[in-house]
Amino acid sequence: MNPIDFHSLLDPGTSGEPPAPAALSGRELQELVSPLDAGEFVDSFFSRTSVSVKGHPGKFDHIFGWARLRQALSRGKALAGTSYNIKAAFTRGEEAGSSRGMIDADHNQVADLLNAGATICITDIHLADPVLCQWAQAVRAQLNFNGLVGANCYVSPDGSGLPTHYDKRVATSIQIAGSKRWRFSMKSAKPWPLENAVYQPGISADVGTLPEHMEFGEVELNPGDLLCLPAGAWHSARGVGYSLALNVYFSPRNLFFDLGPLVQRLSMSSEKWRGGPPATLEKARGSMPDAVAAYISECLDEISKVAAEPWLKSLKQEPFTGWKAAPLLPVPKMAPDQRFSVSASLRFVQVQDDIVVPCETGVLKFPVAMGPVLQQLSSQVGSFTIPDVLAWQRDPGGPGRDEMLFALKMLYEHGILRME
Numbered sequence: 549m550n551p552i553d554f555h556s557l558l559d560p561g562t563s564g565e566p567p568a569p570a571a572l573s574g575r576e577l578q579e580l581v582s583p584l585d586a587g588e589f590v591d592s593f594f595s596r597t598s599v600s601v602k603g604h605p606g607k608f609d610h611i612f613g614w615a616r617l618r619q620a621l622s623r624g625k626a627l628a629g630t631s632y633n634i635k636a637a638f639t640r641g642e643e644a645g646s647s648r649g650m651i652d653a654d655h656n657q658v659a660d661l662l663n664a665g666a667t668i669c670i671t672d673i674h675l676a677d678p679v680l681c682q683w684a685q686a687v688r689a690q691l692n693f694n695g696l697v698g699a700n701c702y703v704s705p706d707g708s709g710l711p712t713h714y715d716k717r718v719a720t721s722i723q724i725a726g727s728k729r730w731r732f733s734m735k736s737a738k739p740w741p742l743e744n745a746v747y748q749p750g751i752s753a754d755v756g757t758l759p760e761h762m763e764f765g766e767v768e769l770n771p772g773d774l775l776c777l778p779a780g781a782w783h784s785a786r787g788v789g790y791s792l793a794l795n796v797y798f799s800p801r802n803l804f805f806d807l808g809p810l811v812q813r814l815s816m817s818s819e820k821w822r823g824g825p826p827a828t829l830e831k832a833r834g835s836m837p838d839a840v841a842a843y844i845s846e847c848l849d850e851i852s853k854v855a856a857e858p859w860l861k862s863l864k865q866e867p868f869t870g871w872k873a874a875p876l877l878p879v880p881k882m883a884p885d886q887r888f889s890v891s892a893s894l895r896f897v898q899v900q901d902d903i904v905v906p907c908e909t910g911v912l913k914f915p916v917a918m919g920p921v922l923q924q925l926s927s928q929v930g931s932f933t934i935p936d937v938l939a940w941q942r943d944p945g946g947p948g949r950d951e952m953l954f955a956l957k958m959l960y961e962h963g964i965l966r967m968e
């Protein structure tokens with residue numbers, strides 16, 4: 549096999565423009581894992597066990613390609629000081645690991661390093677590709693995933709790749725061009741580890757189950773194929789001929805970060821929490837005293853009743869590295885026949901006496917009477933006008949016209965309603 553000259557694919561001025569970005573459809577997750585059903589993917593595989601999905605050439609052309617990589621490398625030169633970076637590794641996908649680490653690389657060195665046999669990793673390439681960033685966040689929203697979702701790009705020449713290691717987050721490799729041979733454990737060596745690990749003979753047992761004691765699978769990914777690994781799954785890979793792939797990662801957000809402030813507020817505002825568990829003469833012999841058990845159960849029930857708000861907020865805030873909240877949109881003058889559509893990110897939950905809607909600046913709160921209107925908005929497939937929405941409200945006990953207009957204005961300002 550003749551080696552590929554990566555200058556012909558990556559140098560500025562190379563012919564070929566990226567296809568026009570496709571509009572988000574709300575089916576990004578299903579299209580990603582097809583022909584596997586998205587529900588089966590989430591319930592049976594995601595973050596639980598390794599799964600490979602056979603696709604077809606061109607399946608991921610709307611997500612990424614060589615032309616988009618060239619654009620991203622050009623934009624990336626202006627991203628100094630962010631998590632975006634380029635590294636190179638002269639490793640060969642060793643099963644027993646390698647002591648050779650990754651080295652920093654400059655944009656102008658990428659093609660030369662690839663031609664010299666190195667694998668190139670472009671970390672957080674989504675920061676240099678707005679279309680890829682929007683697509684990844686659509687997948688995040690459809691999963692109701694509250695952690696970080698982003699993308700790293702890996703380019704490898706023949707036989708080059710990273711040695712056996714695991715990541716502390718879910719790693720989903722989608723093969724864009726060329727081929728890559730993978731070897732991976734079917735389960736996590738250590739579910740949701742706190743740190744990444746590279747396998748070395750004699751490595752500490754703190755990394756979890758060692759590769760020699762685990763079941764492994766092997767697969768060669770071709771364009772359109774996908775491999776999703778749970779956090780903590782050992783894996784190694786090497787290019788076959790050459791390889792261009794994206795690693796779409798799902799980095800967890802510890803629930804404590806969302807619930808901690810909530811528990812702190814309860815502990816200060818509630819006399820029950822401030823007073824602590826009740827005094828009791830009952831002996832602690834084999835089980836917790838009934839009065840103390842009842843107290844703790846009541847406190848946990850209080851948390852469960854209000855926990856939806858911080859969870860919802862986490863679905864919209866800090867969704868990826870480098871994120872900044874979008875500014876509020878000004879509400880323009882508009883004709884009654886102006887048509888609108890609903891963002892796929894509209895989600896809401898009743899929390900006590902409020903309907904809570906997450907947005908990038910926190911949460912919006914509406915009276916419970918707005919629930920049926922929000923329910924109908926969230927189920928709309930086509931576009932609609934403001935008079936259409938006002939006509940939905942026929943319940944005498946429901947929100948009035950001014951209340952509905954105020955709520956629609958808030959939804960528009962936060963990007964949840966969009967003008968067509």
